[in-house]
Amino acid sequence: MTPTTLGTTVLLAAEQAEPVAGPGRLLTAALLGILVLVLLITQFSLHPFLALTIGSLLVAGVAGMAMGDAVDAFSTGFGDTAADVGTLIALGAMFGKLLADSGGADRLVDTIIARSGPRSLPWAMAAVGALIGLPMFFEIGLVILMPVIFLVARRAQLSLIAVGIPALAGLSAMHGLVPPHPGPLAAIGILGADLGITLMLGVLLAIPVIVLSGPLFGKIAARWVDVSPPALFETRVASASSGADATAGADDDTGTAGGASPDTESTDRESTGGDAGTTDGPTRRRGFATALLTVLLPVVLMMGKAIADIAFDEGSAAYAVLDFVGTPLVALLLSVLVAVFTLGSGSGMSRRSIMKSIEGSLPPIAGIVLIVAAGGGFKQTLVDTGIGAMIASWATGAGISALLLGWLVAVAIRLATGSATVATVTAAGILVPLLPTLDPAQTSLLVLAVGTGSLFFSHVNDAGFWLVKEYFGLSVGQNIKTWSIMETLISVIGLVLVLLLDLII
Secondary structure: OOOOHHHHHHHHHHHHOOOOOOHHHHHHHHHHHHHHHHHHHHOOOOOHHHHHHHHHHHHHHHHOOOHHHHHHHHHHHHHHHHHHHHHHHHHHHHHHHHHHHOOHHHHHHHHHHHOOOOOOHHHHHHHHHHHHHOOOOHHHHHHHHHHHHHHHHHHHOOOHHHHHHHHHHHHHHHHHHOOOOHHHHHHHHHHOOOHHHHHHHHHHHHHHHHHHHHHHHHHHHHHHOOOOOOOOOHHHHHHHHHHOOOOHHHOOOOOOOOOOOHHHHHHHHHHOOOOOOOOOOOOOOOOHHHHHHHHHHHHHHHHHHHHHHHHOOOOOHHHHHHHHHOOHHHHHHHHHHHHHHHHHHHHOOOHHHHHHHHHHOOHHHHHHHHHHHHHHHHHHHHHHHOHHHHHHHHHHHHOOOHHHHHHHHHHHHHHHHOOHHHHHHHHHHHOHHHHHHOOHHHHHHHHHHHHHHOOOOOOOOOHHHHHHHHHHOOOHHHHHHHHHHHHHHHHHHHHHHHHHHHHHO
16 A cells, blocks of 8 residues: 555655754744744734744744755645645535535435434434535535524424534534545645545544434533524524425425525525526436435545555556546546536536536635645644654654554644644644554554544634534533534544554554
């Protein structure tokens, strides 16, 4: 099993980098750089891209690296990461936008909810959150799911927390553990992990994590915080309830309001950058099977690559085909092209409408790509100054598990900055020099350990904290008792499972 090109480059750099100063100066540089990074983001509200860039140059300067070499190191890491991960993030965004604008996401949500009884609804919502979270970024998935959460809670007369926490757990676990989300993809690229192994272990890990932190914790959280759905979407929910029968109750025309009229659907789609007010948007809904198979296609292709590594000889035709189509870039590219036909054309969208949807997916992810790429630049600075090798040597000498160390570093950065993506890319960069001591499976587990650490205890410096608070109409204290504890459970349970898997494989 060969790591990605970026991972190979990083590993070689880690092995060849000579420290530019003594351990005391390097430690000072690392601590000062991370401290400044945290302060710039938390106290001065500076964009993480700028903070990572400044922090990288500061680390190099304090360590004693020539500024020309510092710029070269940052540029190399930035460019390699952008080339390796940025294209995948862009393709993932295109795929997710097509799924939303074509009504495919609505079909998936509606069908699953329509087939669930009141007692099984929290479990169904966890499945919906995980399924929608597979191809979509957390914020997009949350916006799509919130009206459905409100509608389900009202119709089933359940607590908003009992319904919402399972869905949020599904979304969040997928965001932190499973490619093609930016954090896991960046960590896979930086650490040179095998994508197929990481994907399979991530999905395997996500199932018990979602069960424990979603439906099971949701029952407890609903006793602590009992709230009804807020007035947001109230008019459309009421109108949907008045004219819906038992089967259609959860099988409305859109996921934005459940039961909205075609005119309302067009208005909603305009607010999210879709084809509002035009006649070339979706005119029919795709079947559940078509939408589901399209969503699972990139996962199946990437898992196929991992199976090929195990089951076929490297020179065989089957290996060559599966290895090619399972490469992340090819798998996501093929999935986007398939979605154009199955979701776009299949739902009646015109060619112009499909292209508009694809174009509309790119501006929102520009900041994410820059953050991830800048994280790669920060990582390369740590490698080239020798700081990464020093930390690895210290951890090895102290006998600390690389998996536990990765989780602790990610937790510290997550608590300080509030950004799961910043925590993932920074922690992964710090741990690069540990790679020679790990086999491919352990490297994938290290990616997952970092991913779980990046989700630990969301609080007031996390944009997701406020997004959930405002949507659910909670106080800060109520949000901590529900959302923040749920995120902590995902993180801690994930770490425990990672450590258990390390004992088995």
